[in-house]
Amino acid sequence: MSDQAVVGSFAPYAAQRAGERGARARLAIAGLALLLCVTAAISLASGASDASVLSVLGQWMKGGVNADALSLRDRVIIHDIRLPRLVLGMLVGASLAVSGAVMQGLFRNPLADPGIVGVSSGASLGAVSMIVLGGTSLAPFTSLFGNHALPLAAFMGGLLVMFVLYRVATRGGQTSVATLLLAGIAIGALAGALTGMLVFMADDSQLRDMTFWQLGSLAGATWSKVAAVAPVMIAALAAAPFMARGLNALALGEATAFHLGVPVQRLKYVAIVATAAATGAAVAVSGGIGFVGIVVPHLLRLLIGPDNRYLLPASALLGATLLLLADALSRTIVAPAELPIGIVTAAAGAPFFLWILLRRRGMLDL
């Protein structure tokens, strides 16, 4: 129904309009980059404590380490709490938003997001398995990977779903997007059932851990976590620009895209692997953070149009910015305690999404 509205306006005959739009989109991307820098600076400077970024930066630049207790505390806050959190927030936000944009292009469906093909359910299953079985059946895994056992299990869960999906949906070298979508829903339901079984087995403290994990949080950000997921996310994000033209062509239909010289099968494959890896990694380190993947690309399409060459980088920038803003809110609303970030993104994202839908409906009615 809405293919036309979402991507159809990018069409060769509208070249001149597209040119104007391109200029506007480039301007918007520059603006978004600036906005991200400002947000990052604010995020680094704000928090529950009064740690001063400037004094810590000053200490770093002088190279001298002043070891009195207060400055040590400030250094830990800036260097070990806010900075890794900032980096992780940007990576997670960018990954979720770009994954959403790529999936919407790939499935030619404005409602697609990484959750819909079951990757998030698989990651949840991995995480919940570690929470419930980490001390018993999976104890060797826990002792091998320590604090990273949970994110690693989540990541593996997401990837596993993706591989199963890919095998199910590919026959004779052709991946059927429709089969992939339906199989994704089925596998997501299966993962949900297994998660439910673990929920039943869990004791009450594990249940509480699970609940908080599913609400999502960047509170566990550490440099080692950043180092663990950054390569996966950066690789996936770096692959996005190479998909842009292909995704644009795909909007005209698979056959047309193929005749335009797009290696459709390879495009589908790369898009699925990249989004699954990026989403799996994001869910692994931050738990369930909803609505970024679906809201950001939609908002940007209204702003700069559906051309993926601009949409994908803009999604990365806006996704990162929005997640940093949500995180800043989650850290300060109930300080010194902290609200799980998933609550903030869903509470702000859901009404916003409704608003977008209402606007879109208005446009369609015209």
Added chain:
Amino acid sequence: MIQVCTLRRAMAVLPMAVMAFAFALSPALAEETQTALPKDARIVAIGGSITEIIYALGQENRLVARDSTSLYPEAALALPDVGYMRQLSPEGVLSVGPQGIIALEGSGPREAVDVLKKASVPIFMVPERFDRDGIVDKIHAVGAALGERDKALELAASVSADIDAAEALTKDVGARKRVLFILSIQGGKVMASGSGTAANGVIAMAGGVNAIEGFSGYKQLSDEAIITARPDLILLMDRGGANGITQEQLLANTALATTPAGTAKAIVRMDGTYLLGFGPRTGAAIRDLATALYGAKVRG
């Protein structure tokens, strides 16, 4: 052909990802033996019973913050709340400028604890067990952290004697009554406590028998399991105001209504932190519960 080669390439991603995680493993922080916190140290208490013990030791002037489960004594509510004990925010905790943290086992998450250690805040983890010796050990651990071993010894002795006396009340009652602790009723479904829970511990200490056997933690009960459990008394947390489970809600459940407790309307509500806290007030809680169970017989 394409499929085989892409799939194989994809399979290579998995071990690479595993290696990326493995590389990022940081060496675990060594646990050093800790000396007591200095007298003027600013302390954060995490866990309701820890806060109670600190007050009972008369050391509350050293407290600068508490967690959201620390609801007793009322004076503690005036302290800043750093959040739920299992979901602490490292920066939030650091923002109150603590020089020491005394936390109940299970406080976390682990990352938050690691960051706090990195910021050179000494953390004392106090283990929890749901019996008398568990409480005594808790008091000793908190006393050691505060450098108040003598006061802790005194408090532990009086609390321990109090619990012994309360437990002795029910020593000679003949038939033990069966108690069903209900955590919540959601949509008519009963969530009850099995073994290994605080409720299970306090019921046993009050001379009762947990009506639920065969599972640990809190689980939803089927109607048949409720009837089979044959509780003589239903125990609930009193959450104050309209938040609690109402009498109507309980008796609307046919299975519950037909149990001995249901027909006799033997329903007891007790404050959650009082009943399940396993701190200095547990002796009194046991006495209250024993009285509710066996009445004048045990009032001695």
